[in-house]
Amino acid sequence: MSDENIIEVNNLNKWYGDFHVLKDINLKIKKGEIVVICGPSGSGKSTITRCMNYLEQFQEGELIVNGTTLTDDVKKIKQVRSEVAMVFQHFELFPHLSILNNLILAPMHVHHIPKKEAIATAMEYLERVNIADQADKYPNQLSGGQKQRVAIARALCANPKIMLFDEPTSALDPEMISEVLDVMMELANEDKTMICVTHEMGFAKKVADRVIFMDAGQIIEENTPDEFFNNPQSDRLKLFLKQILSH
Amino acid sequence: MAVYELRTARPAPSSLRGPIHWMKENLFATPADIIQTIVIFSFLFWIVPLFLDWALFNASFVGTTKADATGTGANWIYVKEKMDMFIYGFYPQEEMYRVNIVFGLFFVTVIFFKYIARTFTQKAFIFILYPVISFILIKGGYFGFVEIPTDKWGGLLLTLIIASVGIVVSIPLGTVLALGRQSDLPIIKNLSVFYIEFIRGVPIITMLFMGSVLLPLFFADGVEVDKLLRALIVIIMIESAFIAEAVRGGLQSIPKGQYEAADSLGLGYWQKMIFVILPQALKVALPNLVGISIELFKDTSLVMIIGLFDILSMVHLTANDSNWLGMETEGYVFVTFVYWIICYAMSKYSMILEDRFNTNNR
Numbered sequence: 001m002s003d004e005n006i007i008e009v010n011n012l013n014k015w016y017g018d019f020h021v022l023k024d025i026n027l028k029i030k031k032g033e034i035v036v037i038c039g040p041s042g043s044g045k046s047t048i049t050r051c052m053n054y055l056e057q058f059q060e061g062e063l064i065v066n067g068t069t070l071t072d073d074v075k076k077i078k079q080v081r082s083e084v085a086m087v088f089q090h091f092e093l094f095p096h097l098s099i100l101n102n103l104i105l106a107p108m109h110v111h112h113i114p115k116k117e118a119i120a121t122a123m124e125y126l127e128r129v130n131i132a133d134q135a136d137k138y139p140n141q142l143s144g145g146q147k148q149r150v151a152i153a154r155a156l157c158a159n160p161k162i163m164l165f166d167e168p169t170s171a172l173d174p175e176m177i178s179e180v181l182d183v184m185m186e187l188a189n190e191d192k193t194m195i196c197v198t199h200e201m202g203f204a205k206k207v208a209d210r211v212i213f214m215d216a217g218q219i220i221e222e223n224t225p226d227e228f229f230n231n232p233q234s235d236r237l238k239l240f241l242k243q244i245l246s247h
Numbered sequence: 248m249a250v251y252e253l254r255t256a257r258p259a260p261s262s263l264r265g266p267i268h269w270m271k272e273n274l275f276a277t278p279a280d281i282i283q284t285i286v287i288f289s290f291l292f293w294i295v296p297l298f299l300d301w302a303l304f305n306a307s308f309v310g311t312t313k314a315d316a317t318g319t320g321a322n323w324i325y326v327k328e329k330m331d332m333f334i335y336g337f338y339p340q341e342e343m344y345r346v347n348i349v350f351g352l353f354f355v356t357v358i359f360f361k362y363i364a365r366t367f368t369q370k371a372f373i374f375i376l377y378p379v380i381s382f383i384l385i386k387g388g389y390f391g392f393v394e395i396p397t398d399k400w401g402g403l404l405l406t407l408i409i410a411s412v413g414i415v416v417s418i419p420l421g422t423v424l425a426l427g428r429q430s431d432l433p434i435i436k437n438l439s440v441f442y443i444e445f446i447r448g449v450p451i452i453t454m455l456f457m458g459s460v461l462l463p464l465f466f467a468d469g470v471e472v473d474k475l476l477r478a479l480i481v482i483i484m485i486e487s488a489f490i491a492e493a494v495r496g497g498l499q500s501i502p503k504g505q506y507e508a509a510d511s512l513g514l515g516y517w518q519k520m521i522f523v524i525l526p527q528a529l530k531v532a533l534p535n536l537v538g539i540s541i542e543l544f545k546d547t548s549l550v551m552i553i554g555l556f557d558i559l560s561m562v563h564l565t566a567n568d569s570n571w572l573g574m575e576t577e578g579y580v581f582v583t584f585v586y587w588i589i590c591y592a593m594s595k596y597s598m599i600l601e602d603r604f605n606t607n608n609r
Contacts (some may be wrong), residue, residue, distance in 0.1 A: 057505050086511040096526045158513065
């Protein structure tokens with residue numbers, strides 16, 4: 001594995017019972033790369049992303065994340081999860097904790113950062129996503145866009161090298177999508193590796209280094225955003241783009 | 248095209264508020280409602296005066312022996328005379344002040360716990376300190392207090408001890424059992440399931456009796472195991488199973504995403520459970536947990552079968568006293584009242600807790 005690849009997926013196959021969910025996935029992601037994965041539902045795009053922090057397991061193939069080969073080994077899983085952070089479609093903030101406590105939980109108990117330092121870092125990130133004034137509120141008092149920004153801040157507090165976004169704006173009202181995308185675009189300007197499952201093609205066009213199209217468990221096409229949107233090669237991608245960009 | 252002026256809010260018209268409106272809505276809304284209201288109120292108007300006549304207006308309160316009873320109603324002299332036994336069992340008169348201190352300390356402890364202790368460590372300390380002090384005071388044998396063996400404990404004192412120890416210990420144990428039932432490891436999972444289903448399938452009285460007989464076998468020959476301790480162990484084992492099922496219901500209500508978010512943050516199994524999942528699951532299970540506690544409180548009367556004298560068996564005992572034959576009714580009414588007050592207090596506390604926790608819900 002070359003030093004440049006922070007994630008390497010080799011011939012990965014996954015089955016849910018008899019159903020072949022991921023077929024021979026081969027993928028190499030460079031450090032600092034912004035990758036957007038898109039495709040119809042059931043294409044496996046969320047599944048392969050969730051394999052990268054072992055939320056999903058796979059039966060065949062190899063997955064190496066930041067030098068660690070992912071297996072059943074609990075230590076390796078923990079190692080990977082401390083370097084990879086995930087933002088979920090339904091935010092998944094902890095409803096019984098205040099916003100601030102949501103953010104400092106992992107730094108304190110996983111990374112053993114002392115409480116004062118964890119709070120300072122948390123407030124910094126809350127500032128960055130423009131939500132510092134809500135630090136003492138509870139998730140159910142926030143709007144969807146605010147919750148997702150908190151979720152992003154929570155992911156950042158762990159100081160991850162890789163960030164996974166699983167359809168981060170799909171559950172949001174349209175007027176809140178841009179506030180979240182703005183935050184994500186700012187992140188894209190730093191050196192974080194970002195893997196984003198999304199339908200927001202505007203975002204892909206603006207910041208992605210590479211766009212990947214998946215369908216029926218397979219990677220069909222991948223290219224730079226320019227080529228991807230203006231010069232699609234496969235028929236399935238052409239059809240998908242026509243459907244998704246028609247409104 | 249139309250443009251609309253902003254309107255300000257007005258208070259609701261008076262016919263929509265007030266007691267008359269409440270009665271119309273809740274008691275007389277439909278013909279079926281009207282019939283039910285008439286039936287229920289007729290029943291109440293018949294039975295309440297009868298009961299009050301017996302319990303209050305024709306009852307005897309003054310005197311010291313059965314013969315002093317003058318009225319045709321309840322003979323509360325019996326309850327008055329036997330009150331010490333109802334509350335303390337066979338606890339010697341001169342040492343009863345120790346039990347009273349423990350009762351008083353309970354309220355002091357609650358105040359300290361709620362308003363004075365701030366950190367988790369402080370609260371935990373108080374939580375452990377009270378039972379230790381209570382044990383020293385009630386049992387004695389230390390610090391110059393005369394030792395009172397457990398077979399002298401009885402009545403409400405015994406009921407409260409069994410119920411509170413049972414509830415406090417079986418909740419954490421039951422939670423661990425529930426986690427065991429969710430476990431991926433087949434041995435732990437199957438053992439948990441077997442244990443829970445066994446306990447749920449056998450009548451409590453049977454288990455109390457069996458457990459009381461079998462438990463001493465686990466201890467070395469010749470070691471006499473305290474009867475109360477045996478009862479406590481069996482009750483804890485039984486209640487843990489019920490608690491486990493309630494907690495399991497709570498665990499199942501937590502969306503998978505919460506587990507995943509905790510996992511993806513790198514939290515280990517116990518961290519995930521203690522910081523993320525259990526706080527939410529226990530909140531959901533709370534009404535069930537209080538229900539189980541209330542049932543446990545009432546089930547303490549079953550210890551009669553192994554020769555312990557809780558408040559209910561004190562009624563049997565004292566009503567068989569040759570000086571007070573035939574007083575069972577008064578005894579049962581009194582004990583019913585005591586049970587009802589305590590159970591109602593637990594219910595109300597549950598409602599308060601539920602309200603408090605609801606503010607955080609998603």
